[in-house]
Amino acid sequence: MSESSTHPPLLLVRGVSKSFPGVRALDNVELTLRRGEVHALMGENGAGKSTLIKVLTGVYPHDGGTIEFDGRAISPASPRDAERAGISTVYQEVNLVPTLSVAENLCVGRFPTRGGLIRWGAARRRAETALERVGLKLRVGRQLDEYSLAIQQMVAIARALDAEAKLLILDEPTSSLDESEVDRLLELMDSLRSGGLAILFVTHFMGQVYRISDRITVLRNGAFVAESMAKDLPRFDLIGQMVGKDPEALRAREAEVRALHQKKAGGGTLARVNGLGKQGSVAPVGFEIGEGQTVGLGGLLGSGRTETARLIFGIDKADAGSLEIDGKAHRPGSPREAMALGIAMTPDDRKVNGIIPNLSVRDNIVLALQSKRGIWRRISPKAQRDLAAKYIASLNIKTSNAETPVGTLSGGNQQKVLLARWLAVNPRLFILDEPTRGIDVGAKGEIEHLVADLAEQGMSLVFISSELEEVARVSQRVVVLCDREQVGELEGEAISEHAILEMIARAGEKEEEGETGWKPVPLGDEERNERDGDG
Amino acid sequence: MAESSPMRFIPPALRPLTWPLVALGLLLLFNVIFTPGYLHIGMVEGRVSGYLVDIFRDGAAVMLLAVGMTLVIATGGVDLSVGAIMAISAVLAASMVTPEWNEANLGAWTNTLMADHIGVWIAIILLVSLIASVLAGAWNGMLVSVFKIQPIIATLVLMVAGRGIAQLICSGRIFTYDVPGLEYIGKGTLFGLPFSLFIVAGVVLATYALTRATALGLMIESVGDNDVASRCSGVPVRNIRFLVYMVSGLCAGLAGLIESTNVSSANANQLGLYFELDAIFAVVVGGTALTGGRFFLGGSIIGALLLQTLTNTMYAQEVSPEIALIPKALVILAVCLLQSPAFRRRVLGVFGAGKPSKSRAKAGGAA
Structure with missing residues (x-):
């Protein structure tokens, strides 16, 4: 060399x-x-x-x-x-x-x-x-x-x-x-x-x-x-x-921002994730989600953030642990089951798991609410139009009209349509997986703002982002993941981007010392197929 | 989607139907010129008759199949077994009006019932045939939605096995019958019009209501367009898939009854043979993409009519059946080319209907 x-x-x-x-x-x-x-x-x-x-x-x-x-x-x-x-x-x-x-x-x-x-x-x-x-x-x-x-x-x-x-x-x-x-x-x-x-x-x-x-x-x-x-x-x-x-500069700035977000003291516990895990996906994780609390899942890409969210929302079925809501243990086997518990989720991969590209903005917005009501209780055309108009206005969705196929919108506007889809069902717990990924700066700001509003209105959120600073800013509790394992948890004052990074770095170093070196838990092929399939 | 083309004069709701309507119009025009008295509609023995009425009467079975097939294709699937299901339903009905068969298989009481209360017995026959058809559809639905077998393979199973089942029911015989009550389905007239037309109209309206007055249509399109995202949005993907194959089975059962009672017999080998291909063609010509998503019931009906007009034109022109397939293929090719944005751009220039879109059906506006 x-x-x-x-x-x-x-x-x-x-x-x-x-x-x-x-x-x-x-x-x-x-x-x-x-x-x-x-x-x-x-x-x-x-x-x-x-x-x-x-x-x-x-x-x-x-x-x-x-x-x-x-x-x-x-x-x-x-x-x-x-x-x-x-x-x-x-x-x-x-x-x-x-x-x-x-x-x-x-x-x-x-x-x-x-x-x-x-x-x-x-x-x-x-x-x-x-x-x-x-x-x-x-x-x-x-x-x-x-x-x-x-x-x-x-x-x-x-x-x-x-x-x-x-x-x-x-x-x-x-x-x-x-x-x-x-x-x-x-x-x-x-x-x-x-x-x-x-x-x-x-x-x-x-x-x-x-x-x-x-x-x-x-x-x-x-x-x-x-x-x-x-x-x-x-x-x-x-x-x-x-x-x-x-x-070095992180710590000081974090402290200021944190103070702003600490004002919202949680009420009771909404949900408890009890060692939810799945072989080949993510090792059992456990944390609490308070009423009106925002819980961040921190970690780098591939750390198991998305996998954890998928288990909570039932996209993948956990093979260990449970999700406790209102004191009852559940293990959602499909998004439908999770929805029945009042959970919503915007997925990280918009194109695959999110939008229905050739259907209109209106269809995309009403889809989850309609699924919740069932096939036979159709939302009337007028109510559909009103719902679409409401969210196009309130989320500032840029589209020529509500009948435009959603696939023709920009990434940021597609993301807003997905947020609208779930806001329409008024969930108790809203999982946001990379809501700001791959969208332009303007829309990003708007979405961050919206998320802050939701939190203030008392919705419980699980927030996932590659931008750890974003996670640190909005969360009252951060669960830190590394290599598909939970490596720690931060709460309240202790949360900062610096602290999250330190936790990740420490976890990595620990493993290196342990002479096994880096230890990935790869997604098996079976798992991939399952993700791609439907149910 | 087509601000720069003649398409802009057409209401959005009709755009997906434009090209099949144009083709149908041209074909009718050809007939008007070359077939004397083509548009004539007269009354013969209390029934309306004429070439145009024949199209509707002869096309009833394919129109019915196209309705079910539209929903199946909209979910991204295909149902190859409808022809075989037609045979099962037809053979069941034909067997159950044959006294020897009843005596051997169901017992003598059925013949007594048939003799005393033919109306009740016919009702039972229809019920049995249609339930069998729905079960056949459910079998397809199970293979596709629960076991996740590719639709083309899953329904191929029944396409092949279905005719065997039909053969088994009638022990390989071709039953002919003379039961006016049953034959009314295929041959009868109501208000001077073929009764089968009322069945078709009823099924089309009911399906329209089923899909558009409920959220079923939205969910079918959603499943066909992106099934993973649909599942993530709480759409009961599995049940929707199941349901559309059952509807398709029901439509096929009805079509089988119409087709066989029209000729008062049921041939397990020949009845409904290759009808699945006509149905698929009708759906695709009607603007529903084979990849699933947006679907157009009206378009499928026009597609079926186009196909039947074509067949009847061959009869009217006295083209021998061996050759008739070639002009038929040519017209089908022409319609498909007209629908292809790439072809229109290249060859037709001004009719290029604007932007290149993946498929006209998918980019189309309202249903």
Whole structure:
């Protein structure tokens, strides 16, 4: 590594910008990659990591700045273009066909042929050579999905490296791997690095970053924050860079904001989460939700925040613990059951779990209330129109009219429609999962304001956000999660972004000391299917 | 959606129906020119007769199937078994008016009942046929909603097995009968019009009321458009899926009764054969996307009428049945192309109906 840093850099990204209508996704971003190093690209959601990768691989053209690769300026026009230049990418989801053989997967699109016929012998040999490069010996005639996900991931890497790559971009390669599989993958990355390859490693998992990376570049809100040597950057500072706070300055400001939100003293207990958990999803968590209290679920992405919310709302059925409401224990098996208990939830993934895209704003707003009333007691057309008009006005939903398909609205307005859908049923407990994610700044402010109003009106809220500062600001109680486990709880005065970060960092370090290293609890495939299915 | 096109002159509620109506109009125009007396409607022995009446009478079965199929397709499914369910329902009815069958399978008392109170017996027959049809639909619904089998496969099971069941009921025989009370369903006239038309009208109105006067329509569309989000909003996704297959089964049972009583016999192998394809075509032409979501009952009915007009045109032009399928396919192709925004943009230019939308049906306005 030390010797490689004396070479000129392989990739020099300088001042690269990229705008989409209404969004500046990348603003003057810098990135420097050297041969034979693993470089971690870090940042919260929407920081611009994906956009940067897409610019590098020719999916998007960039608007400004220069990309210098291997000594000459490039601006790849397509992923093929980038591949020819020597930039190969393995995306988060394995981009292979599980039902084809390993050889077919490795050769698809570039089969050796003679007279229009595939030369299978040559294809097999080519596949074997490609696998050797990643240190794998597989029976290439076998179907890909007979091998584990880690092996599949490595086959994807072998396929990427097939094309004389100088730079390998790995976008969240470990998100669906278990611990031993992660080990294998990191070993492979290490050996590829020794071979002189530059690797850009994008991940949310900090433990892995510190195990393998030489350098770390942090992006935030589309802008370059810092580049550091991994060994010189304490974990806590890295989190601070990612979420955009000087750790030292945090404490003072937090105290002021907290005082404003402490005025609302809780009444009785509304609900008690008693060790609610699910195998492969989140380890049992427990906390209380007071009447009119806002409970924040704090943690980084993948920490188990959303999983906890899904258990409370019955989207996934818990296999341990219970949810106690009015002194009675429940374990909701479907959102319908949770709704009957007076619970509502806006999900984190609007497109999948939230909007009904081709139905109108009005239909989307009345849907939950209508479900609660049942099929036969239809809300009259007039009442529907009034309801839609009321929320379009009060939440300031920007739509040409109530009959517009909701899928055509902007993300922020879609989010408001979802909030309206649940406000219409007047829930006792409202779970807000990332209500402000991926929406523009204006709408974000409005939604934050709305949430504050709801809390003031005495609705109990469970609030989830990647922006820990936001969580700290609105919550009277914060349950801190890390690696799909509850690692602590903060209450009242003790709540601050700093305190949450400290708790997360401490939890991570503790695990590292325990020599098992970083310990993910991956979502099994079964779990994924279940999430996608209906019921 | 089409401010820059001729579509803007059409009320939003009718937009999804525009192209099938245009095609139907053209086809009628063709007939008016080439078939003498096409528009003539006369009275023959107290019943209204003419080419136009024939279209409604002959198309009754497919119209009924299209009603049930519309709901199924709106949830993102498809029901391939309706033809087979028609056969089951028809064969049950035909068997139960055959004395030997009754004696062998139900006991002699049924024949006594049939002889003494034919009205009561016919009522029982209808009840049995329709209940069997609803159960067949429920079977489909269970496979799709509880066991989450892909609809095309789940209903394929009954499409194949259903005819076997029908064969089993009648021991492979083709029963013909002479029971005016039962035959009235398919052949009778009321106020001079075919009785089957009243059945169709009743089912269409009832389904319209069922879906639009309750929240069922909204929930069906919601399930078809995004079933995961629907579940997360408390929509009883499973029950909705179950229900639409039962409705489809019921419609198929009625269609089977009409189709068989019209010819006073039931052939387990031939009755309703390939009708499921006509029904699917009617629904899709009518503006309901196969991917589910927004649905248009009126459009499906127009689609069914279009199909029947086409078939009858072939008869009127004395095109031999072997060749008739080819012009039929060509007209179907033409309607589908007219509906394709991509085709309209490329070929028709000015009729390009504005923005490229995924599907006209999905982007369409009111139901």
